[in-house]
Amino acid sequence: MTKITRRDALIVGAGAVAGTTLGVPQAWSQAPTLELKVEKGASLRVLRPSKFVQGDETQWLENSKKYTEKTGVQVKVESESWEDLRPKAAVAANVNKGPDIVYGWHDDAHQYPEKLVDVTDVANYLGAKYGGWYDVCKKYSMRGNRWISVPLGAAGSKMVYRVSWLKEAGFDKVPGDMPGFLKLCQALKAKGHPAGFALGNAVGDANGWCHWLIWSFGGKMVNEKDQVVINSPETIAALEYAKQLYETFIPGTLSWNDVSNNKAFLDSQLGITNNGISIYYAAKNATDPAIKALAADIDHANYPIGPVGKPTEVNLIVPAMVFKYSKYPNAAKDYIRFMMEKEQYEPWQDASIGYFSQPLKYYENSKIWTVDPKHTPYRDTLKNMLWTGYAGTPGYASAAVLADYIMVNMVAQAASGAKSPKDAAAEAQKRAERYYKV
Amino acid sequence: MAATATALDPRSGAALEKLGRWLDNRTVLSVLFMFPAASILLVFLTYPLALGVWMGFTDVKIGRPGIFIGLENYISLFNDGVFLLSVFNTIVYTVVATIFKFGLGLWLALLLNHTIPFKAYVRAFVLLPYIIPTVLSAIAFWWIYDAQFSIISWGLSQFGLIDRYIDFLGVPWNARWSVIAANVWRGIPFVAICLLAGLQTISPSLYEAAALDGANSWQRFRHVTVPMLMPILAVVLTFSVLFTFTDFQLIYAITRGGPLNATHLMATLAFQRAIPGGQLGEGAAIATAMIPFLVGATIFSYYGLQRRKWQQGSQDD
Secondary structure, rough: OOOOHHHHHHHHHHHHHHHOOOOOOOOOOOOOOOOOOOOOOEEEEEEOOOOOOOOOOHHHHHHHHHHHHHHOEEEEEEEEHHHHHHHHHHHHHHOOOOOOOOEEOHHHHHHHHHHEOOHHHHHHHHHHHHHEEHHHHHHOOOOOOOOOOOOEEOOOOOOEHHHHHHHHOOOOOOOEEEHHHHHHHHHHHHHOOOOOOOOOOOOHHHHHHHHHHHOOOOOOOOOOOEEOOOOOOOOOOOOHHHHHOOOOOOOOHHHHHOOOHHHHHHHOOOOOOEEOOOHHHHHOOOOOHHHHHHHEEEEEOOEEEEOOOOOOOOOOEEEEEEEOOOOOOHHHHHHHHHOOOOHHHHHHHHHOOOOOEEEEHHHOOOOOOHHHHOOOOOOHHHHHHHOOOOOOOOOEEEEEEHHHHHHHHHHHHHOOOOHHHHHHHHHHHHHHHOOOOO | OOOHHHHHHHHHHHHHHHHHHOOOOOOHHHHHHHHHHHHHHHHHHHHHHHHHHOOOOEOOEOOEEEEEEHHHHHHHHHHHHHHHHHHHHOOOOOOOOHHHHHHHHHHHHHHHHOOOHHHHHHHHHHHHHHOOOHHHHHHHHHOOOOOOOOHHHHHHHHOOOOOOOOOOOHHHHHHHHHHHHHHHHHHHHHHHHHHHHHOOOHHHHHHHHHHHHEEEEHHHHHHHEEEEEEHHHHHHHHHHHHHOOOOOHHHHHOOOOOOOOOOOOOOHHHHHHOOOOOOOHHHHHHHHHHHHHHHHHHHHHHHHHOOOOHHHHOOOO
C-alpha cells in the first residue's frame, strides 16, 4: 500500500505553495517525495491512444523500457485507435478485467469512479513538485477531494493556417475576435483558399471547434446546476455565426472525420482549419519534398475569443486511470508518476513536438515550446481550456451528451441550413434533457 | 488388483447394468445427446439475448448496475427524433439494398450458370468482395466517397462532366445511397453464389420439357427457374435481410452515422449510446427494438415465399 508519512504530507504541502510561484523542480532539500511500495514481481499492462505522431509512441516505449530497467517491473504497452479506446476502457471497467492502467479520454474517470484506485497521493506529489495542476485538471480528475485519475496532458487543438495565403487575403495573423475571424475566413475563401472545420461525427476536431464556438458566445449545454440551458439566445447567436462561417468552408465538411482536414490541408486545399500539431509534424517529417516545403508556410494560432471575453477551448485531455482489479496498484501508480517526471516527460514532449500539452505548470518552461515559435500556441492548451460538460459536473450525462454528438449535430444542422438556428437549439435542448433528466 | 476386484464386485455389476438400461431409454439418451448443443445455445445465445432484453428494461450504465425501470427506455426512445430517424434509415437501407442485391445477384447467378470458360475461377473471383474483410472494403469506399479525394469525382471531372466534386457523404440522401451502394457491392456475391447453387439443382430435363412445349426463354425462367428456386431464395433472402438490418461495420467505418445522423442504423446508434455514451440500458433497448422487425422480416420472407402448393405448380388456396 501507499505510505505517506505525516512528514511527506507536510513536504508536499510546502512544495505546492512554493511550486505555484517558482520554476520547479529544484534540487531542494525539501523536494517532495512519494514512496510507493511497488509489489514484488509486478508486471503492468498499459493501454493508451494510438499514435498520431510517431515520436509519441517511440519515446513512450523508450520511457517504459527505462522504467522496467529501473524497477524490474515488466510493462506491456498496447495502443488502441482513438474511437475504440473509450469503449475498451469502459468494458474493462464493467467486467473488472483488462489493462492495469488505461490512458483514456476526457471525463472517462467519472464514468466509473468506484472502479478506480485513488491516486490522490500521486497527484499531490506531482502537483507539488511541478508547479501545480491547471484548474481544468481538477475538474476532470477529481471527485470530491479525491483524485481518481492523473492527467497526462491534452492533445491541443489550435487554428492551423497557411501563412502566405493569410497574407494574400490581407491578414498578418489570425484575428483574436469573432467578427475578425469571420472576415479572415471570408477573405481566404474569396482567394480560393477556403476554411474547413469538421462537422461529421469526429470525436476530436468537430467537438473541439463546435464547443469553442458555442461557449465563446456564452451558450452552454448545462449551467452550474446541471440544468440544460442550450436553447438560449447566446447559442442562437453562435449558430447564426456558424451559418456565416460555413459559407466560407470547403464542400464536404459535414462528412469529415478526424483525419479529413489533415488530408485536405496537406493537399493545399485548405487555408485554415483546427487541428493538433500533427499537420505541422507530418509536413516537417514528410519524405515528399513538396509536402516538406509546406512546413515553412504553416503556422498556428489560438482560437479567437468570443463575446464572453475569455478562452473557451476544449481539447482532448488524457487521464491515466488505475483500475481496482489491478493486482499491482502501487506499481501502476509508480509508473504513472515515473512517466510524468521531468526526465521522461520532457523527452516525450520533445519527440512528439508537443502533440500533448502538459497539465503541470512547470512544463510551460520546456524548451519544446520555444525552440520553434510555431509550437508556442500549443503550450497553453490546458491553461485555456474548459471541460466537456461545462459548466456542469462531468459524469454520465455529460459523457452521453458528448458521445451522442449533440453539440456537433446542432452546429452542423444550423450551419448547413438543415435546420434554423432556433430549431437546432431546441432540438439539442430536447436531446440533452433526455440525459440530464433527474 | 483393485481394478479387477471392483469389476468383479457384484454390486458394481448391478449398477452398471442399471446404467446401461437407463441409457437404453430413448428419452434419456436424446436428452443426453442434445445436452452439448443445447448448453452451447443456452450459454452463447439465449443468455446474452435474455440479458440484452433485460438490460433494455433497466437504467444500467457502464460501470454501474442499474435498476428495473420498466418501459421508460422505450418511451423515451419513441420521443427521440434520432432514434426514429435511425429506424427509418434502417428500413430504407435494408429494403433498398436487399432489392438491389437480389436483382443483381440473381442476374449474376444466371450468367454464371451458363457454360463459360474458366468457370471455376470466375466463380471464385466473384466471391472476392465477400471475402475481403468488411472494414477493409469500407475504408476503400470511404476513400472512394471522400469529399476531396474521391476517385469517382476525380474521374468525372477529368472527363469534364462535373465542375465540382460530388459531396457523397456530406448530404443526407447522397450519404444514404452511397452506403447502400457499398452494402450492395459487398452483398451481391453471397446472394449470387447461393442462388447459383440453387440453379444447379434444377434438373435440365425440366427445361427440355418446357422447350418441347414451346416455352420461350422468359417463360422457362418464369415457370421453371423461379418456382424451383423459390425455397433457396426464401432462405437466402431471410439471411440477407438479417445481415443487412443488423449491419454495423460499413456504416461505422464510412460515416459513423453522419451526416446529421442520416446514416445511423439502429445497430450503430445502439453501439454509440451504449458503449461510447455509457448508456448500456438505452443501447440494449435500441438493440431489442430491432427484434420485432427482424422477426417480422423473417416471417415474411420465409413463409411468404414458401407457399408449397404454388411451388408445385397448382394454385394457392
